[in-house]
Amino acid sequence: MFRQALRSCVRPAGSLVSLARAPTGLSAVTRQNLRPVYRSVTPLKSIANTYRAYSDEAAAVQEEISDPAPTRDVVNFKELTQLGVHGSLIDAIVKDMGYESMTPVQSKTINPALKGTDIVAQAKTGTGKTIAFLLPMLNRMISEDRSLASRNASRRARSDDIRGIVLSPTRELAEQIAVEARRLTRNTGLVIQSAVGGTNKTQMLRNTQRQGCHLLVATPGRLNDLLQDSRSGIDAPNLAALVLDEADRMLDVGFEQELNQIIQQLPDPATKVRQTMLVSATIPDDVIRLARTMVRADDFEFVQTIPENESLTHDKVPQHVVPVSSWANVFPALFELLDREATKAAENPDSPPFKAIVYFNTTSMVELAGEVGFSRKREGLTNVPSFSIQSKLTQVQRSRAADMFRKARSAILLSSDVTARGMDFPNVTHVIQVDVPRSREDYIHRLGRTGRQGKEGEGWLLLPPQGVQSARKMLAGLPIKQNASLVSAEADIEAGDLPPIHQQFQDLIQRVPRSIMGSAYTSLFGASGQKQELARDLYHWATRGWGWPQPPGVSAKWAHQMNISASHLNISEGGRNWSRDRGDRGDRGNRGSDLDEPADAFEAMGRQARSDRAPTWRGSQGGRGYGRAGSYGRNDGYRRDRNSQPSSW
Structure with a gap:
């Protein structure tokens, strides 16, 4: 089995056969990684002649050292x-x-997992990976x-004898996994x-202590809190299995410290083996680092689980980009x-009934859109109900909105990246x-909420002028x-004579609390690389689109921190920062190079995941590919079709 080869990468081999017997086509990296594998009594006849790491080499190794009649996967x-x-x-x-x-x-996952081996699986959402x-x-x-x-057994369940733990990066996903687990059990x-x-920690503990628990589905922050609380009664001395779902997302939103602390508080694998x-x-590299500590x-x-020639969701879903002439045109x-x-x-x-998710980069923009959307429905300007999910809402509010949107035949969900x-x-x-x-990764994950399970869908991107370049x-390619x-x-808000929907927005915005509008205004500066141009554009949006005499007031300190001159800002001594909202996540940026030889099986795993699937995008001028805005990167984990052409817009 291939995992035998992986074992040999980290444990001394017995008798080794000379590397001279290794296929000459192997790269130096592969020859070094596979040196311990050549202890097999049965000679290896052939191995893939390029270094594509585990998926292809595993097939080659498996072909030579497996039984003559391998068992068919169920x-x-x-x-x-x-x-x-x-x-x-x-x-x-x-x-x-x-x-x-x-x-x-x-x-692909269940068959090897049932053997008890640890699993690192690269899998897209919407493919049945929860089961x-x-x-x-x-x-x-x-x-x-x-x-x-x-x-x-449910009558004997205790809160201090948890047998399985599933960790999820978001509350919504954790609740969804728990629902699926209850159906299975x-x-x-x-x-x-x-x-x-x-959610209410006291109520959760009361329920768990009264009903017991065999499988706990949790977010890392809450689980770490429970394990550190000696009065919680939560413990897992007989832990049989641990799952981390959406591990890259978990690290992306800053849970690495909590994950390390959780591992330290769980039973030592040397005394109680767990899967x-x-x-x-x-x-990416941070997932590899995490795997080293856990697997x-x-x-x-x-x-x-992503076949090399598979057409990914973002290849199949029609995608449209609409450059808008100003932020004043975005909502209309x-x-x-x-x-x-x-x-x-x-x-x-x-x-099919119209059902849409609208993504914004910041919580404050979701709030603003939710207020206007509610007013549109109340005024009878639309028959489609809208719901909002963002990090400022309580978990009860978020769960209720998710459930109502999920059950609705036709609806609109206004969301930050918590649902992406x-x-x-x-x-x-x-x-x-x-x-x-x-990031490109965010764009693709958001788009993945439609076109699922073979159904049709389409994607739209509304771009203000500061974001086009x-x-x-x-998103090249x-x-x-x-x-x-x-x-x-494209309507010119300064010239007047606007389409009716512009006037509709101007009327509705008057009912939105000024604090929400101020927070939305300042939140837009957080991720923009063209802050001075943005300030000029937002000045016209506030004065012409909202009907305010000046944009929301900001302090001189805030303007200095944002590196924006006073031009087109409303600097006042009592100016407020309104919001420090910069979204529900930050960029990882580029995390390492692929130039060095892999240090161990985990790093080789990461390279295989990237080399077979990483995009080879081209910028609009045919230059090097960009992993994220403003930084080169190869850790995105997505593949661009070799025959695809750069975007034309």
Whole structure:
């Protein structure tokens, strides 16, 4: 098995065969990594002649050292009984949930995970990966304690005997995983609890201490808090399995310290062996660093679930970019687009109901859009309800909004990046992004909320003038086409004679609290690289679009920190900063080079993930590819089709 080769990378080999017997086509890096592998009694006849790391070399090694008649991977859930999966779990999937065949991600992950080896899986969202890690995890818990399969086990559950933990970067995703786990365990005695930030800790502990817990789904901050609290009663001395879902996102939002502290508080793997599964859409260097601390180096498999020639979501979904002439045109263009697409869907009986997610870069912009959207619905200007999800809302409010949007036949969700990964919102027909995203990765993850499970969808990007240049570089190579069909996008607010929807916005904005407008105003400066030009544009938006005599007042200190001259700002002694909102996440930036030889199996894993899937984008001038705005990078984990052409807009 390939993981035997990985073990040999970190443990001394027995008798080694001379490297002279290695295929001459191998690179120096590969020869060094595979030197310990040549202890096999059976000679290796052939290995891939280029260094593509695990996926291809694993196939070559596997071909030579596996049994003559390798076991076929199970692809139907019913067949999992052959691999020892408990019947109660299979019945829940097949009979209750109605699934028969596994998705490719499920088949590629479940089969090796059931062997007990640790797993590092690169997998996209929307591919069934939740069941892919939950099923082996739950089965391992039952295998270690058969009594958990009985419904009576729920009566004996305790909060200090947790057998499995799933960590998620966001509250919404954690709650979604917990719901899926409860569906899988309905025929067993396993008790599922969730622990996420933004909820009442005392109430959660009361429920867990009263009902017990076998599987805990949590966000890192809340779990770390519970484990450090000696009075919580939360403990996991018999931990059988640990899963980190969306590991790259978890590190991206600053949970690395909490994750390290959590690991230190869990049982020592030397005394209680546990299976660890780390799932990530991308494999940047910080994920590799995390894997080194959590995954057994001598017993793990890297599962690549993205076929090399697969057409990714962002290749299949039609994408439109609408450059707008000013920030004063952004909301009118957005409402024109929403109204037009909703009407089009309503008039076509063969079209799915209009259901859209609108992404903004900052929480304050979501707040502003939510206020105006609510007023539009109240005034009867639209029949489509809208909901908001952003980090300033309580978890109860966020969960309620997510549930209502999920259940709605036709609706609009206004969101920051808290819903961009892992969240499953069915039947989303449109993803609309306002302003240039912080990274190419963010753009693709947001777009991935539509076009899921073979359904159709489309993406729209509304770009104010300050973001066009950076967006061209960041998104080069994606099949994005410029769209000039929105009349309000190019209207000249200074010349007057505006389309009716501009006047509609100007009327509605008068009802929005000034604090929300001020926060939205200052939040736009956080990520902009052209702050002076932005200040000039926002001055006209505030004075002409809002009807204010001056933009929101700001302090001289704030202007200095933003490096903006007083021109087009409203500097006042009592000026407020309004908001320090710079969004729900920050950029990782470039994190390392691929020039050195891999230090170990983990680094080689990361390079394989990047070399096969990293985009080879071209900028508008045909220069080097940009991983993120303003920085070169190869850690994005996405692949550009070799035949695709640079964007034309």
